[in-house]
Amino acid sequence: MSALSQGKSVAFVTMGCAKNEVDSDHMALRLRNAGYFIADDPEQADVVVVNTCCFIQAATEESIEAILEVAGYESIASGASRLVVAGCMPARYGADLEGELPEASSFVPCASEESIVEVVDGMLGVERLPGDGAAVLVGAGTEEAKVSAYVKISDGCDRFCAYCTIPYIRGRYHSFSEQDIIAEVQRNVDLGAREIVLIAQDTGRWGQDFEEPSSLAQLMANLAERFEGTWFRVMYIQPEGVTDDLVECVASHDNICSYFDIPFQHANERVLRSMNRRGSAHSFLELVSTIRERIPDVTLRTTLIAGYPGETEEEFEELLDFIEEADLDYVGVFAYSREEGTRSYDLDGQIDEEEKVRRAQAVRDLADTLSSARIARRVGSTADVVVCGFEEDGQPFGRAMCQAPDVDGVTYVDGGEVGDVVTVRIEDTLFYEMEGSVIG
Ligand code: SF4
16 A cells, blocks of 8 residues: 555545446545545545436536536635546546546546546556555445445446437446455445345346356345345346246345336337337236236336337326336336437437426326325335434434335334344335334
8 A cells, every 4th residue: 555645535426326326435445445535525635536427418417517516616626636527427428528627637437447546646646666555346444334235236238228328338238247246245244234235237137148147036046145144135127137037036035125126118119119128018017917926015116218209198198007007116207318329319209398397297196196005005014124324303214125225215213223124013104204113
């Protein structure tokens, strides 16, 4: 470890989804292993890394706002500290971005994030001897404990959905090795994680690109059996990735959350084909009923797009009918965002903004009604809850297996310490939140 990097601090401002959080954590870990202090307050840091998101226009605008806010700090504006723009925006916009943001000292696209130590060293004039401060993800004891930790199992995507920028930003699909995933799970468990959430752009494809192919079901079973006291949850399983083996694996392991997050995106077959996706309302309903037959208390989440180019009023009605019939536990919805460089950008039948927002809101309203009724039916049941923190008034809250971090609700409880898993009788619900008493 270089003595010169000690005493220097780096802060992260992370935009976007959990996958970006993981990337920021990895960059922070490399920097920490190389002797840097990871600061909480970006205004006090020697270097601020803004890890950006730009999968849709709204996310790009939020990232630009964050960059400009950081650029306005006295420390950055005076040149005393440096600004690094990392992640999806440099990957998508490349050299164009460098011309637009002269406030930034460096740009680090997703594919180059492993070089963060060299970039920061270069800015601060830190020199290392060969082998000094090598940035390997071995774990540093000073990292903050997290009750729930995200672990990325692959990156990139080969599906090229017609509306999506991710394959252009993140590149081709590649699974991470099982060995690396186990090491990353172990690192988080050692830090105190009680729940591991496996994420990727396309988790269900994990292992199929290996010379000796494997599967998500195999990975989940191995992890669940190796880390018996840890909850496992998997997000973003494309419909084709929900295999019988995976359903069986989830059903047969108590420490794998009975929770499937399946982005259907739409239900009308013509719209799905135009999106370059497979499936139909019929096949999705069959999938939902197959899962529920095998796991009656399963929790199901999806993501949908409303107002896709050419979506007729009838096709939109079919989407609403599907939502009603599928009666899912959680539904996330986006109004279609027209992104340059994607195939749907040039499609005829672009729908005006107001109408897209109206359709998305109609999906949201219907989903809110159905979801809150489903959650209310949990009153009187018992659930294991992992305690995640305390409200300002001191009341503990946590999450049951039916509640994924960041996207679903929480459960308020009347006892327990952070990291405890307590058994709770659910006594009340309010929209997406539950409340209950500890009974064990
Ligand atoms: S599967 Fe997801 S990440 Fe991949 S192209 Fe489709 S929407 Fe984008």
